[in-house]
Amino acid sequence: MMQTLTVGLSDRSYPIHIGTGLLSNAALLAASIPRKRVAIVTNTTIAPLYLSQLQATLREIGVQSVEIILPDGEVYKTGETLNLIYDGLLTHRCERTTPLIALGGGVIGDMTGFAAASFLRGVPFIQIPTTLLSQVDSSVGGKTGINHPLGKNMIGAFYQPKLVLADISTLNTLSDKELSAGLAEVIKYGLIRDLPFLEWLERNIEKLLARDTEALQYAVMRSCQNKAEVVAADERESGERALLNLGHTFGHAIESGMGYGNWLHGEGVAAGTMMAADLSQRMGWISTDDVLRIRDLFLRANLPVVSPDLGIDRYLDYMGLDKKVEGGKLRFVLLKQVGVAALVSDVPLALLQQTLVACCSKGGPGTNWLHEDK
Amino acid sequence: MMQTLTVGLSDRSYPIHIGTGLLSNAALLAASIPRKRVAIVTNTTIAPLYLSQLQATLREIGVQSVEIILPDGEVYKTGETLNLIYDGLLTHRCERTTPLIALGGGVIGDMTGFAAASFLRGVPFIQIPTTLLSQVDSSVGGKTGINHPLGKNMIGAFYQPKLVLADISTLNTLSDKELSAGLAEVIKYGLIRDLPFLEWLERNIEKLLARDTEALQYAVMRSCQNKAEVVAADERESGERALLNLGHTFGHAIESGMGYGNWLHGEGVAAGTMMAADLSQRMGWISTDDVLRIRDLFLRANLPVVSPDLGIDRYLDYMGLDKKVEGGKLRFVLLKQVGVAALVSDVPLALLQQTLVACCSKGGPGTNWLHEDK
Missing domain, CATH: 3.40.50.1970 (Rossmann fold)
Structure with missing residues (x-):
């Protein structure tokens, strides 16, 4: 079909x-x-x-x-x-x-x-x-x-x-590793604008990993539907299209910092999305349970949820060169709630630094978030 | 002003x-x-x-x-x-x-x-x-x-x-040589679509060479007017804009063949336009007198009218790689009359070869055209 x-x-x-x-x-x-x-x-x-x-x-x-x-x-x-x-x-x-x-x-x-x-x-x-x-x-x-x-x-x-x-x-x-990397972008559509699709993914992630043809076709179709709607509304990324970059500012920093090709793009996006989720929680928009819910889905998809420890300065440096910089301010795509993303340009540096520390530490973001939240 | x-x-x-x-x-x-x-x-x-x-x-x-x-x-x-x-x-x-x-x-x-x-x-x-x-x-x-x-x-x-x-x-x-090179493109507008401007140039070419400010401003304005009209009508060169390439297929071959930078672009365009004029005359559209009229204006502007002898095969080779190739056929911008250009895709190879021989020979195109016309 x-x-x-x-x-x-x-x-x-x-x-x-x-x-x-x-x-x-x-x-x-x-x-x-x-x-x-x-x-x-x-x-x-x-x-x-x-x-x-x-x-x-x-x-x-x-x-x-x-x-x-x-x-x-x-x-x-x-x-x-x-x-x-x-x-x-x-x-x-x-x-x-x-x-x-x-x-x-x-x-x-x-x-x-x-x-x-x-x-x-x-x-x-x-x-x-x-x-x-x-x-x-x-x-x-x-x-x-x-x-x-x-x-x-x-x-x-x-x-x-x-x-x-x-x-x-x-x-x-496709290798299992690359299949998982693709799932990072699939999950992204659910997170930023399609909660019913996210819920479908939570029910069907194992089918996708087992390469069930029908499930894969549905996931590709639904992802392309989301992408096509966004692109038709904002081809040149003057607004809504930027939301597709959830996790990408952090993810690009990871890819650059680790040397291109050492982390797959989707892997960088998964770990980067966890950083965006952590920062969204620190901004007071989503709960720690929401963060753990997202983390759980990435883990089930065999994707990394802990970012490499490049050091805060190198993260800031790589992010400063990112295309999403505007007038010298760092803009982030964050989650207002699970299924709803927003472009935010006034993130306090202190919160960003907390996120960078929490998401890169050896114990992994899960424990650290919980620890730091207290 | x-x-x-x-x-x-x-x-x-x-x-x-x-x-x-x-x-x-x-x-x-x-x-x-x-x-x-x-x-x-x-x-x-x-x-x-x-x-x-x-x-x-x-x-x-x-x-x-x-x-x-x-x-x-x-x-x-x-x-x-x-x-x-x-x-x-x-x-x-x-x-x-x-x-x-x-x-x-x-x-x-x-x-x-x-x-x-x-x-x-x-x-x-x-x-x-x-x-x-x-x-x-x-x-x-x-x-x-x-x-x-x-x-x-x-x-x-x-x-x-x-x-x-x-x-x-x-x-x-600007050096005299570069001023002249610019005049090649100015003259082009007259040749392809603005006979009154060509006649103005024939009356004022010496003023332009003497850098009379008023004359230069008029020539730049009138040239830009022509260019702006053509670009507004056909931004991506699917039709009329191609006429701006009069002399350019030959001219690019000259520039490539002589090594970039050895002939100024405008010099290549001048000699290339003479080749296009020669070919237009062989196609039966403009007269030998028209060819000599164009040659005279280029000579007064201190521009080359004889093309370098790269050999027919190298000319064909360089022209075959040109962007104006369509479906394997060579397309040329030629003059239907002085002041009116057209895009032509069915030039007989024999006529093209005659043009290449005539325009590159040591005696210069003037003598050769006259000779070969008989």
Whole structure:
């Protein structure tokens, strides 16, 4: 069974198809490929698994494909790797009308999207996400980019794809660790704006970990629905879209501080969300029980809830460079209640410091929160 | 006297102010700088001439400026130099609301514009062009980008500035060679869509070369008027905007073939426009007298009319990589008559080869055209 959503952005609206076996569905691709040539960007992990299947489907509709195979990992989300894409496109004489297909996870999608945004000042772009994290988050909404040694996703563009194909079948080859990392973003939607979905996740998290196809498809569909609604309302993140960054200011600091690629993005988001929850509780909005409820779900999803001890100064430094800085003030996405997020720009530094101490200490945040609350 | 035009792009419309002494006009800048900080990107040639003047004007309105000073020249329009801009912005902790000001010629404007398009997925951007070429062409219309070893402007974005300040006074420090290079693009507007302006140029070219302020301001204003009309009608070059590329397919081949920076862009455009004129005549649209009329104006403007002998194969190769390729066919902007350009996609290869031979031979195109026409 296939489900289709639409990201509503007037003349740049596009469909998200979610289902099993979509990599073999020639008709879905044919609708978005006007000419007889595409460039597929993928990596050394995904190419042996799915490249020939996609190429065979393209041949059915008479489309030749150029392939550009990159090294795998967040550590390669750099300007140098981006140049490998440009080199491949130019060497193969790709043109303004040649679509780029991103076949892979979030790193491939983000880099290919930025290459599409900037090659010849913009070429068409198709997302075929093969990880849970990219299916539920990064492939939808048009955020593209690369990292800079001084910060994550510092260079990029808002550039929407023409089509997103989320083939649930590809999740069968995902490692358990990456499946869990994807669940961090799934849980996020429940926390920030969809309490019924959070409750569904609390009932079904083990099914998702066991890769029950129906449960996975439901979770991907419901996540994309949430994302599409937010993106349609605020494409360029001038308001509501910022709420999708729950846990990301802290999470990016963790990823940067630990060296890109040592923590998966979803792992950083999980630990970062715990920090946001802790800070929300210190602001007096959610209860300690709420914090423990969130912690419990992350733990059941095999996600980290204790942050690495980078030291307060390094956290502040990494967060100071974050894109969510405005007029020198740190802005945080916090939880007003479980299921309702808000953007807050007047967090007292003292509370932030308490959160940084509590969430990074060796005993783990659970014990420390409880201790410090008294 | 100052004149103001508007580039009409609905919510992204912006003003172009043209006049003398604008670098000292604090009110003009104040309207486009919402906060107390900007980053000025300029080069080692322009910084000693105009940077302190601009910074003093900004201080009048309480705006602090970070400066990023790049090496000067087309040869530095690369990914490496772009990284110097990113590094500077991150080191100085520039934010989403910090405008970038491009102070310099086309290379500075194009690179700064692409940095603004891609830093933090887009920050505000102000153009202060200090060369004739950038005042009449590259600062208006939002084409930004860098070169790639395999082709000019291959990486970039359409990204509109918030404001263009064309200060005619800055043209006094321009070399004669660069003034002439700018005139190539000025003459282009007459050739493609404004015959009365071409006739004005034929009467006033010597005044422009003598840097008569009134004549220069008129030429910049009229050029920007033409550019603004075309950009408003076709921002992303799906149709009419392509006509602005008269001479550019050939010109880019010349620039690439000779090594970036050895021919100024305007020089390549002049020689390239002669090739387009020659080809237009071979297609039977304009007369040999028309070709000689165009040649005469370029010669009076001290611009090259004979193209370098790269050899036919290298020309075809460089042109094959050009962005104006569509479905494997070479498209050319040619002249249907003097003052009227058209996009042509069915040029016989034999005629193109004749043009390449005629325009590159040692005797110069004038003699050869006449010879081959018989």
